[in-house]
Amino acid sequence: MSRKWVYLFDEIAEAEEVVGGSWDAVRALLGGKGAGLFDMTRAGVSVPPGFTVTTEACNEYQGNGKFPEGMWEQELTALKEVEKRTGKKFGDPANPLFVSCRSGAKFSMPGMMDTVLNIGLTDATADGMIKLTGNPRFVWDSHRRLVEMFGSVVLGISDEAFEKPLAEYKAKKDYKHDIEMTADDWKAMTGIFKTVVKKQKGIDFPQEPLEQLRLATEAVFKSWNGKRAVDYRRATGIPDDLGTAVNIVTMVFGNMGSDSGTGVAFTRDPATGERKMYGDYLLNAQGEDVVAGIRNTEKIEDLAKEMPVVYQQFLDITTKLERHYKEMQDVEFTIERGKLWMLQTRSGKRTAKAAVKIAVDMANEGLISKEEAVLRVTPEQVDTLLHPQFDAKAKQSAELYAKGVNASPGAAVGQVYFDADTAEKMGKEQKQDVVMVRPFTKPDDVHGMIASKGILTSEGGATSHAAVVARQFGIPCVVGAAMVKIDLDKRQMNVDGNVVKEGEWISVDGTTGEAFVGKIPTVAASLEEQTDLLTLLSWADEICARPGIRKGWPERGLQVWANADYPKDARRARSYGAVGIGLCRTEHMFFEPERLPVVQRMILADTSEGRIAALNELLPFQRKDFDGLFEAMNGYPVIIRLIDPPLHEFMPDEEKLFEEVVTMRVKGERKGLAEKEALLVDIKSMHESNPMMGLRGVRLSIVMPEIVEMQVRAIFEAAADCTQRGIVVKPEVMIPLTGTVKELEWIQPRLVRIAATVLKEKGVKKLDYKFGTMIEIPRAAVTAAEIAKLAEFFSFGTNDLTQMTFGYSRDDAERNFLVTYVEEGILPVNPFQTLDREGVGRLMQMAVEEGRKTRPDLEVGICGEHGGDPESIEWCHIIGNHYVSCSPFRVPIARLAAAHVALKYSGKRIAEDK
Numbered sequence: 050m051s052r053k054w055v056y057l058f059d060e061i062a063e064a065e066e067v068v069g070g071s072w073d074a075v076r077a078l079l080g081g082k083g084a085g086l087f088d089m090t091r092a093g094v095s096v097p098p099g100f101t102v103t104t105e106a107c108n109e110y111q112g113n114g115k116f117p118e119g120m121w122e123q124e125l126t127a128l129k130e131v132e133k134r135t136g137k138k139f140g141d142p143a144n145p146l147f148v149s150c151r152s153g154a155k156f157s158m159p160g161m162m163d164t165v166l167n168i169g170l171t172d173a174t175a176d177g178m179i180k181l182t183g184n185p186r187f188v189w190d191s192h193r194r195l196v197e198m199f200g201s202v203v204l205g206i207s208d209e210a211f212e213k214p215l216a217e218y219k220a221k222k223d224y225k226h227d228i229e230m231t232a233d234d235w236k237a238m239t240g241i242f243k244t245v246v247k248k249q250k251g252i253d254f255p256q257e258p259l260e261q262l263r264l265a266t267e268a269v270f271k272s273w274n275g276k277r278a279v280d281y282r283r284a285t286g287i288p289d290d291l292g293t294a295v296n297i298v299t300m301v302f303g304n305m306g307s308d309s310g311t312g313v314a315f316t317r318d319p320a321t322g323e324r325k326m327y328g329d330y331l332l333n334a335q336g337e338d339v340v341a342g343i344r345n346t347e348k349i350e351d352l353a354k355e356m357p358v359v360y361q362q363f364l365d366i367t368t369k370l371e372r373h374y375k376e377m378q379d380v381e382f383t384i385e386r387g388k389l390w391m392l393q394t395r396s397g398k399r400t401a402k403a404a405v406k407i408a409v410d411m412a413n414e415g416l417i418s419k420e421e422a423v424l425r426v427t428p429e430q431v432d433t434l435l436h437p438q439f440d441a442k443a444k445q446s447a448e449l450y451a452k453g454v455n456a457s458p459g460a461a462v463g464q465v466y467f468d469a470d471t472a473e474k475m476g477k478e479q480k481q482d483v484v485m486v487r488p489f490t491k492p493d494d495v496h497g498m499i500a501s502k503g504i505l506t507s508e509g510g511a512t513s514h515a516a517v518v519a520r521q522f523g524i525p526c527v528v529g530a531a532m533v534k535i536d537l538d539k540r541q542m543n544v545d546g547n548v549v550k551e552g553e554w555i556s557v558d559g560t561t562g563e564a565f566v567g568k569i570p571t572v573a574a575s576l577e578e579q580t581d582l583l584t585l586l587s588w589a590d591e592i593c594a595r596p597g598i599r600k601g602w603p604e605r606g607l608q609v610w611a612n613a614d615y616p617k618d619a620r621r622a623r624s625y626g627a628v629g630i631g632l633c634r635t636e637h638m639f640f641e642p643e644r645l646p647v648v649q650r651m652i653l654a655d656t657s658e659g660r661i662a663a664l665n666e667l668l669p670f671q672r673k674d675f676d677g678l679f680e681a682m683n684g685y686p687v688i689i690r691l692i693d694p695p696l697h698e699f700m701p702d703e704e705k706l707f708e709e710v711v712t713m714r715v716k717g718e719r720k721g722l723a724e725k726e727a728l729l730v731d732i733k734s735m736h737e738s739n740p741m742m743g744l745r746g747v748r749l750s751i752v753m754p755e756i757v758e759m760q761v762r763a764i765f766e767a768a769a770d771c772t773q774r775g776i777v778v779k780p781e782v783m784i785p786l787t788g789t790v791k792e793l794e795w796i797q798p799r800l801v802r803i804a805a806t807v808l809k810e811k812g813v814k815k816l817d818y819k820f821g822t823m824i825e826i827p828r829a830a831v832t833a834a835e836i837a838k839l840a841e842f843f844s845f846g847t848n849d850l851t852q853m854t855f856g857y858s859r860d861d862a863e864r865n866f867l868v869t870y871v872e873e874g875i876l877p878v879n880p881f882q883t884l885d886r887e888g889v890g891r892l893m894q895m896a897v898e899e900g901r902k903t904r905p906d907l908e909v910g911i912c913g914e915h916g917g918d919p920e921s922i923e924w925c926h927i928i929g930n931h932y933v934s935c936s937p938f939r940v941p942i943a944r945l946a947a948a949h950v951a952l953k954y955s956g957k958r959i960a961e962d963k
C-alpha cells in the first residue's frame with residue numbers, strides 16, 4: 050500500500066501514531082490550520098467534514114513536479130467519505146457538495162499562499178446551489194469568483210484580465226460599486242470570465258468538479274514556492290522545507306437567510322490583551338464579506354441578542370479552545386440555518402502590548418506557568434513597548450526618503466539641523482524638536498545628539514559613534530544612509546534631487562532604519578506605567594536568580610547591568626532594572642563645555658607639572674560625576690573605565706583649523722594667528738594613520754599616567770565621601786585595551802597605591818573594590834590566564850574585539866562591504882550587531898576558561914554593543930558570564946532575553962558542550 054498522504058479530520062490518532070505523538074510533529078504533518086481542525090473534531094466541536102493532504106505530499110510534489118503515488122486516489126476515497134457524512138454529492142446538480150481548498154503550513158503565513166472556495170460549482174450544479182441557498186445573486190457572484198480565483202491561482206492568468214472587463218461592465222451599467230450588481234449581472238460576468246479563460250489559456254473553464262479539485266490541490270502546492278510565500282519565509286525565518294498542507298473542507302453557507310451568518314473573533318482583545326471576546330459577524334453573509342468590509346459588521350457581543358443559544362454555544366466552544374491550547378485563539382465560524390460550525394482556530398496574532406498582558410493574565414489565571422508567560426513574550430516585543438512609535442496607518446502613507454542601518458530603535462520627528470551646535474541651540478534654547486543629520490558623528494557632537502529627538506547619518510554602521518551614543522541615550526537613530534548626500538555648506542541634504550533644507554521636518558524610524566519627509570504622528574511609551582511588563586520582567590529576574598538554573602559557574606542566570614556615563618543615565622538604568630553599571634565611559638565627561646578647554650590645556654602641556662595643574666582643575670568635576678553615579682547605584686557595582694580614546698579626539702579638527710589659519714594668512718589677520726599656528730603644529734604632531742590601533746587605552750595611560758592617576762583619585766575620593774554618607778559603594782576600576790599582562794603590571798600597582806592612599810587619607814577602612822580590565826584585543830583573550838593574575842574582573846569590549854578579530858574597521862566596514870558580505874552569505878549577520886560565536890565568541894569562551902584557571906572567582910561581563918542583543922546574550926550565558934551590560938533603554942529587553950536563555954538551557958551543563 051502506498052504511504053498515507055490524506056487524513057480525514059477524525060483520523061488524528063492515526064496521524065499522531067505516524068509522527069510519534071508529538072503535537073509539534075502533528076502540526077508539521079498536517080499544517081497549523083489542519084491540526085486545529087483535527088483537534089477541534091476530536092474535542093467534539095462541530096467542524097464541517099473534510100480532510101487534509103499532508104505537507105509530506107507537498108514536499109514530494111516540489112521534488113517531482115507531480116502528485117506522489119496514491120495521493121489522488123486517497124483524496125477521492127476521502128471525498129467519498131465526506132459525501133457520506135454530509136449526505137451530499139460532489140457534482141450532483143440535485144444535492145451538490147461544495148468544498149474549499151485551503152493552504153495551511155506549520156506556521157501561519159497569512160495571505161501568502163492560495164485558497165480556492167466553492168469548488169464543485171459548475172453550470173450544472175449552480176442551479177442546485179440556488180435551490181440550496183435561495184439566493185441566485187450569491188450563487189452567480191460565487192461562480193464568477195470561482196472562475197476568477199481559479200483563473201488567477203490555478204491557471205496563472207493576471208488579475209487585470211478579469212478586473213478590466215468587470216470595470217467596463219460596471220461603467221456600461223453606470224454602477225459605482227459591486228453591491229449594485231444583480232444576479233443577472235453576475236451571471237453575465239461569469240460568462241465573460243469564462244471567455245477570458247478561453248482566450249488566455251485556450252481551454253474551457255473546467256466543468257468537471259473533480260478536475261477543479263485536482264487543479265486546486267496542485268495550485269496550493271505550487272503557491273508554497275510563489276514569490277509572496279518565499280519572501281515571507283525569508284523575512285520570518287520559516288524554513289523552506291516544511292511544505293504546506295491542503296485542507297479540503299465542506300462549504301457551509303452563512304448566507305442562507307437570517308438564521309445564518311458568519312464571523313471572525315479573538316478570545317481576547319488582540320490590541321490591548323483585555324480578557325473579552327473581540328470580533329465581528331454578519332448575518333446572512335459569507336466569510337469574505339466580513340473580511341472585505343463590504344458591509345458594516347456587528348460586534349460579536351451583539352450576537353448574544355440575535356441568537357442567544359448559538360452565542361452561548363460559541364462562548365462555550367471558544368472558552369474550551371482557549372483552555373485547551375492555553376493561548377488566545379483566533380477563530381472563524383459560520384452559522385448555517387441555526388447550526389454553528391467552526392472553520393478555524395489558531396493562536397491569534399497580537400500587538401506587543403497584548404502579548405505581555407495576555408501572558409501575565411494567563412499566568413495569574415493559572416492557565417500557564419510564570420516561565421511559560423516569560424517565554425511567550427519576545428525581546429523584540431519589549432523593545433517595541435519602550436520606544437515611542439509611529440502611528441502605523443500614518444506611516445504607511447508617508448513619503449519614504451532614505452534607508453540605512455537601524456541603529457537605535459524608536460520613532461523621532463523633528464526639524465533637520467546639520468551640526469551639533471545648531472542642533473543643541475534649537476533643541477535647548479528654541480525648544481524645537483530636532484533631528485540632527487551628519488555624515489557621521491564624533492565625541493564632540495554628543496551635546497547636539499543629546500539635544501536631538503533623532504539622528505540620521507549617511508556614513509557609519511551599527512557600532513559607529515552615532516549608533517553607540519544614540520542607543521545609550523535611547524535616541525532613535527539611522528546610520529549609514531548612503532543615498533543621502535549632505536551639503537554642509539548649503540545646509541541641505543539631497544536624495545536623487547529630493548532636497549530637504551535645514552529647518553524642514555523629517556521623521557526617523559530607528560526600528561526599521563527608515564527616514565521620511567515630513568511629520569508622522571507618534572504614540573509614546575513609558576515603563577513605569579506598563580505594570581504588566583513590570584510584572585513579567587520581575588518574573589524574568591526571579592528565573593535568572595534561581596540557584597542551579599545554570600550548571601557550571603556561576604550557578605545562577607545572567608544579571609543585567611547598564612552602560613551609563615552620567616548620574617541621570619544611572620538612575621534611568623536602575624528604574625529599568627539594571628543591577629550594576631558595566632561601563633562608564635569617563636571620556637564623555639571631558640566634553641562638557643566648561644571642561645574641554647582644561648582638557649585641551651592638559652593635553653598640550655609641555656611638562657608633567659603643567660599637565661598635573663590642569664588635571665587638578667578637572668579632578669573636582671570628575672569626583673562630582675562619580676559621586677552622582679555611586680549615589681544613584683547605592684549598593685550595586687559601578688565599573689568605571691579609565692580614559693580610552695586617542696587624545697586628538699579632544700582637540701579641534703585639524704582640517705578645519707588648517708583652513709582657518711590659511712584664511713587668516715591670506716586676509717593678513719595677525720591677531721591670534723600665532724596661537725592657532727602653534728596649535729596646528731601640536732595637533733599635527735598627534736596625527737596617527739590608524740588611531741583606533743594607536744595611542745589609546747592603557748597605552749595612553751602608560752605614556753601619560755597623570756590622567757588616569759587623577760581619575761583613580763577622583764573615583765576613590767568620591768567612593769570614600771559616599772561611604773561616609775552611608776551609601777554602599779562598589780567601585781570597579783577598568784583598564785581598557787590591554788594586550789599584554791605587562792601593561793597591567795606597569796600601571797595597575799600605581800593605581801592600586803593611589804586608591805589605598807586616598808582611602809587612608811579619608812579614613813575609610815573598608816571598601817569593596819576591584820581592579821580589572823577589558824578584553825578587547827585577541828591577544829588578551831588568548832593570554833587570559835596571565836592577564837587574570839592581575840585583573841580581578843574581565844569585561845568583553847566586543848566592539849573592539851570584533852573589529853580586531855576580523856580586522857574590520859568598526860567605523861567603515863558597514864559602509865564599505867559588510868552589507869554585501871551579508872547579502873552574499875559570506876557572513877550570516879552583521880558581526881557588530883550579533884556576536885560571531887565561531888570567532889569572537891570562541892575567543893571569549895577561551896578567555897573565560899583560561900582566566901578562571903588562574904582566578905576561579907573571576908567576575909566576567911560584556912559591555913560592547915552586543916550586551917543588548919538577545920542572540921549574543923545567549924552566548925554570554927553559555928560561556929559563563931555573570932552579567933551583560935547594555936544601554937539603559939535595552940535593559941528590559943536584556944532581562945527578558947537572559948530569562949529566555951536560562952530556561953532554554955535550564956539545568957544543562959552547557960559550556961563544555963558548545
Ligand code: PEP
Nearest residue numbers: 825846847848849912913
Ligand atoms: C568595546 O570596544 O566593546 C567597548 C565597549 O569600548 P568602546 O566602544 O568604547 O571602544
Ligand code: MG
Nearest residue numbers: 825846848849
Ligand atoms: Mg573598546
